[in-house]
Amino acid sequence: MKLHLAIEELHRSEKHLVHVLLGMSDRHKAEHEVFHVTRDLARWSTDHVRDLAAIGQLYGLDLDQETGGEPGALERLQQAASDLFGRRPESGLLLLADLRHLYREASGVSLDWELLAQVAQGARKQDLLKLAERCHPETLRQARWANGKLKEAATQALVS
Amino acid sequence: MPRVDRIAEPWGSRTPYGPGETWPTRVDSYLAGGLTEDDVDRWVQSATILHSNGDGLDIAVKDGRIVGVRGREVDRVNHGRLGPKDLFGWQANNSPDRLTKPLIRENERLVETDWDTAMNAVVGRAKELLEEQGPSAISFYTTGQLFLEEYYTLGLIAHGGIGTNHVDGNTRLCTATAAAALKETFASDGQPGSYTDVDHADVIALYGHNMAETQTVLWTRVLDRLAGQNPPKVICVDPRLTPVARAATVHLAPRPGTNVMLMNALLHEIIRNGWIDRAYVDAHTVGFDELEKQVADYSPEVAAEVCDVPADQIREAARILGSAERLLSTVLQGFYQSHQATAAAVQVNNINVVRGMLGKPGCGVLQMNGQPTAQNTREAGADGDLPAFRNWSNDSHIQELAKVWNIEPMQIPHYAPPTHAMQMFRYAEEGSVRFMYVTATNPAVSLPELERIRAILAQERLFLVVQDIFLSETAHLADVVLPAATWGEKTGTFTNVDRTVHLSEKAVEPPGEARADLDILIDFAHRLGLKDKDGQPLVKWSDPEGAFEGWKECSRGRPCDYSAMTYDKLRGGSGIQWPCTDEHPDGTERIYTDGQFWSEPSYCESYGRDLVTGAPVSETEYKALNPTGNAVIKAAEYLPPHELPSEDYPFQLITGRTLYHFHTRTKTARAPQLQAAAPEVWVEMSASDAADRSFAEGDLLEVSTPRGRVQARLRISGVRPGVLFLPFHYGYWDEPGEHEPAGTEGRAANELTITEWDPASKQPIFKTAAAQATRLESTSGVPSSAPTTTGSRPVTGSVPETRGGTAAEAVETLAAEEIR
Incomplete structure (x- = not known):
């Protein structure tokens, strides 16, 4: 049984997604919607990390509950730099690159949830399946947001 | 005739009436300088413009000047009444501060110039930028205070002619959430309620809506019900002790930013107690299970903690909502301009939907507007929408529109939702929007974080055109200022919250060289050389009635159908509610009767958005969710506000x-x-x-x-x-x-x-x-x-x-x- 591998991998990828989202937020403080929504999206992944750590214990795993979420000095510097450089047209291209990256990361996490759900069904683990059913839709919403935002931002950034 | 100090008594005298009775008439009038009705040369038909209520009135003219106003007794909206802003606000038309000549910036200063010079400067810069960068450099920021004909023409010029996606109004600040909430629940804009629901309701719930101050005449109607037999119960959600709160049966004053928590708790109680119309929910809605699951955790105790409202008050409010037989719900800025705006406003819809209280006398939702013509900004496509509630992500709607406009579908930007105002200012901030044409609004005071807004508007690299009637704060920052005519000085139509369309006729000449907004816009289009695909001028009309006839064709078959309305029909009597078609030539008082909605996938205006992230729902997802055109019950989780009190800012x-x-x-x-x-x-x-x-x-x-x-x-x-x-x-x-x-x-x-x-x-x-x-x-x-x-x-x-x-x-x- 490789159940613990699926949980561990998902825990790692969700934790990484928190960092991707918060890093993006800090880099785009001048893009107000991106700044706020990425922080809200990161809350979901933070919850997922915590829930995965909790359920991991039942499968003999000792996973970190925390993601190290709050911005430190470096992040605050990034926010200030973003405010400063946000008045240049290139900031639109940086945003596209970050949204593209986020979409791929969130899609990866989504695949991991699918894997976990498959494993849970195969192994008849009700608790794991429930967790996947609750969390996976939020991952999909993260990816959809990145996709929608990318479409919205692309034209102006690329034709101007 | 009794005279009343209408500053001291904003709602005037009571004319009590009971449920199901007709609201008695009361004709309010004010004439300047001791004039009487005998002194008035003529009365010119119009409606009120300093709020969104749309009260019919007549303008008194003497010696070519406006000298007063009188409410129209025959009008369905106000039955003769006027509010203080209507009685006195017209005096601004005669102010010596009016702009009477175009202004242009020379050596850092605005100086007077002639129309040719001003328009050539505007058109010259627009052409330069179109050549250099294309339509993405050009933006239009309009208002909720022009006329339908002007919005429709502006939308045609911007979307159809120039091909820019950057068109929005200050309606973004006032009514965007009203439209969004209706699009989420009913997949299309269009107000389910009618003002006459006040006459029938046994419960009126006002969510973040200080109706007493924002729509004084509608509140007068409520006060008259409260003074009559069998008055309705009133629920008020507002952190302030407003006149509405003082009149309320239950007043809930939640912490700012916690509306979704409160709404979910109300829905929790309503569902838990079985106060729902199961047959209606089964037959006419999708998504109820999701809502039931979502609100299960939101007990009144949980909400009491977060909202700082006593749990018993929440229960009492839920009980009144849950036992109402005719429930009218209204919503305004306390929800629209607060955290999780759409999610909260949608939960108000949900209460009426799960209770099956739509499309019947007394059963309605009024997702209110703030401005007199905000509804038209939305209908005519001068905000972040396409004309006549067409769906930007439905290709056949774009083809239809292109046919009406006689242009290629590719010409109409529809690759993404139209750019909203805040994003437009962001593009100007980063430098990719370089031309902004502002009509009849004042972002230098009304947008958030003014230091930032002033810095954006003052940029050398942004060419700012301001079309207004006074030298506003925004006009001070402009490169060119165009003097416009206002209400009473031009003709056009506009529509209020309950879909009532009024004609507002020209009563007097505008001051100096000021021109009607419609004339300026058409002049702009012609000078820009905008053509249709046969090489004919894109804008095919030259006066308001011509624009209205063009709009009627554009609206035909869509929810906001004006096709059987004419200027003549709007003259003399009451305003008329759309849809107004050959089948319903006198308009339609209530929509969504018998659980029929405009939400069928091929017809609807919007597939909706994620209430938390705002991500658009795709066509495929929407078809799977709602294949047969039901109402969509959308649930939302509560999220804490992003800026919370701290030690420094308590x-x-x-x-x-x-x-x-x-x-x-x-x-x-x-x-x-x-x-x-x-x-x-x-x-x-x-x-x-x-x-x-x-x-x-x-x-x-x-x-x-x-x-x-x-x-x-x-x-x-x-x-x-x-x-x-x-x-x-x-x-x-x-x-x-x-x-x-x-x-x-x-x-x-x-x-x-x-x-x-x-x-x-x-x-x-x-x-x-x-x-x-x-x-x-x-x-x-x-x-x-x-x-x-x-x-x-x-x-x-x-x-x-x-x-x-x-x-x-x-x-x-x-x-x-x-x-x-």
């Missing part, structure tokens, strides 16, 4: 409005009675917060947030503890700074607000900033000049009552049988 700041002013006071401050009623900015604080700090009524405070500082005199009012309230109307055009604070301290509330918006409706959030208040000087008992008749009513000391005196006396004529 208060929550909400901004808002007062009965006596409209927007940035460009008109109302030029009407002496209105200006005297609310002459200067104030800040409201609760009695307990003031006592903790030993502040007294009238003290001069400095209110600050991380973004700025404002000075205002203190009014100790019934606002909930922990909250500060500032009216947003006060800017700088009548101050030494002219368009900005003269020193380091401002008085515009938006110096303080945060740049943030609801991801679903893109409406900026004006009601959840963290703030501090300190005292600059204490007064020895001189109170603030804030009105005492309204939400700013004092709760301490002896503050003189707000009075207008003889100058504010208006005539009331009651229907003969009603005089008792």
Whole structure:
């Protein structure tokens, strides 16, 4: 049984997604919607990390509950730099690159949830399946947001 | 004939009536300078414009000037009544401050010029940029105060001619969430309610809606019901002790930013107690299970903690909502301009939907507007929408529109949702929008975080055109200022919240060289050389009626169908509610009767958005969710606001409005009675917060947030503890700074607000900033000049009552049988 591998991998990828989202937020403080929504999206992944750590214990795993979420000095510097450089047209291209990256990361996490759900069904683990059913839709919403935002931002950034 | 001081008594005298009865008429009129009706040369038909209610009125003309107004007794909306802003606000038309000549910037200064020079400068810059960068450089920021004909023409020019996606109105600040909430639940804009629902309702619930001040005549209707037999119960959700709250059966005053929590708790109780219409839900909706699951965790106790509202009050409110037989729900800025705006407004829809209370007398939802013609900005496609509620992500709708406009579908940008106002300003900030054409609005006072907005508008690299009737704060920053005609000086139609269309006829000539907005826009299009695909001029009309006929064709077959309406039909009688078709030539009072909606996938205006992230729902997802055109019940989780009080900023700041002013006071401050009623900015604080700090009524405070500082005199009012309230109307055009604070301290509330918006409706959030208040000087008992008749009513000391005196006396004529 490789159940613990699926949980561990998902825990790692969700934790990484928190960092991707918060890093993006800090880099785009001048893009107000991106700044706020990425922080809200990161809350979901933070919850997922915590829930995965909790359920991991039942499968003999000792996973970190925390993601190290709050911005430190470096992040605050990034926010200030973003405010400063946000008045240049290139900031639109940086945003596209970050949204593209986020979409791929969130899609990866989504695949991991699918894997976990498959494993849970195969192994008849009700608790794991429930967790996947609750969390996976939020991952999909993260990816959809990145996709929608990318479409919205692309034209102006690329034709101007 | 009785004369009433309508500053002291904003709602006038009572004419009580019972459920199901007809609201008695009461004709209100005011004529200047002691004139009587015998002195009036002629009366010209119109409707009211300093709010969204759409009350029919006639303009009195003498010697070619407007001299007064009189409510139209035959009109379905007001039955003759007018509010204080209508009675007195028209005087601004005659102000000596009106712009009478175009202005152009020369050597850092605006100087007078002629129309040719001004228009050539505007068109020349637009052409340069189109050549150099293309349509993405060009943006239009309009209003909720022009006429339908003007919006439709503007949308055609921008979307169809220039091909830019950057078209929005200040309706983004006022009514975007109303539209978004309707699109989420019913997949299309279009108001389910009718004002006559007030006549029938046994429960009226007002969510963040201080109707007494924002729609005075509609509130008069409610007051008359409350004074009659079997009055309705009133539920009020508002952190302030407004006139509505004072009249309420239950008043819930939640912490700012917690509306979704409160709504979910109300739905929790309604569902838990089985106060739902199961048959209606099964037959006409999708998504109920999701809602039931979502609200299961939101008990009144949980909400009591988060919202700081007693659980018993939540239960009592839910019981009244749950046992209503005819429930009218209304929503406004307390929800629209607050955190999770769309999610909260959608939950109001959900209450009526799960209770099956739609499309029947007394059963309605009014997702309100703030401005008189905001509905038309939405309908005609001059905000972030396409004309006649067409769906930007439905290719066949784009083809239809291209056919109406005789252009190629590719010409109409539809690769993404139309750019919303806040994003437009962001593009200007980063430098990719380089031309902004502002019509009839004043972003330099009304948008959040004014220092940022001024910096954006003042950029050398941005070419700013301002078309207005006064030299507003925004106009001060313009490269070209175009003097416009206003209401009473031009003809056009506009539509109120309950879909009632009124014709507003030209009564007098505009001052000097000022021109109708429609004429200026058509001139712009022709000078720009905009053509259709056969090489003919794109804009095919030259007057308002021609534009209206063009619009009728565009609206044919769509929800907001005007096809059987004509200017002639709108003359003489009452306003008419759309849809108005060959089948329903007199209009349609109620839509969504029998659970029929406009939500079928191929017909609907919108597939919806994620309420938390704002991500658009795709066509495929929507078809799977709602294949047969039901109402969509959408649930939402509560998220805490993004800026919370801290040690440095312990208060929550909400901004808002007062009965006596409209927007940035460009008109109302030029009407002496209105200006005297609310002459200067104030800040409201609760009695307990003031006592903790030993502040007294009238003290001069400095209110600050991380973004700025404002000075205002203190009014100790019934606002909930922990909250500060500032009216947003006060800017700088009548101050030494002219368009900005003269020193380091401002008085515009938006110096303080945060740049943030609801991801679903893109409406900026004006009601959840963290703030501090300190005292600059204490007064020895001189109170603030804030009105005492309204939400700013004092709760301490002896503050003189707000009075207008003889100058504010208006005539009331009651229907003969009603005089008792």
